[in-house]
Amino acid sequence: xxxxxxxxxxxxxxxxxxxxxxxxxxxxxxxxxxxxxxxxxxxxxxxxxxxxxxxxxxxxxxxxxxxxxxxxxxxxxxxxxxxxxxxxxxxxxxxxxxxxxxxxxx
Numbered sequence: 001x002x003x004x005x006x007x008x009x010x011x012x013x014x015x016x017x018x019x020x021x022x023x024x025x026x027x028x029x030x031x032x033x034x035x036x037x038x039x040x041x042x043x044x045x046x047x048x049x050x051x052x053x054x055x056x057x058x059x060x061x062x063x064x065x066x067x068x069x070x071x072x073x074x075x076x077x078x079x080x081x082x083x084x085x086x087x088x089x090x091x092x093x094x095x096x097x098x099x100x101x102x103x104x105x106x
Contacts, residue, residue: 055062 057063
């Protein structure tokens with residue numbers, strides 16, 4: 001086979017790949033534009049998607065969130081302290097084990 005014999009088949013294949021790529025790209029761009037248009041129409045027409053809230057230190061929700069945050073932080077601190085105590089206990093136990101292993105057996 002010579003290059004001139006398979007050249008038309010290669011050209012048809014490349015042309016078909018180009019067409020498929022172009023159609024897929026066109027539909028992807030079209031879908032993006034349609035999604036953008038629907039999103040813009042929703043945000044322009046709907047008043048429920050945004051609700052401005054003014055927070056103050058005396059606000060009930062802010063106080064509730066602050067108390068929850070503090071209690072969570074206290075729990076985390078307690079767990080860290082417990083972990084440190086347990087790690088110390090592990091170290092002591094390993095030290096005792098090492099000392100016991102050095103004792104002569106009868």
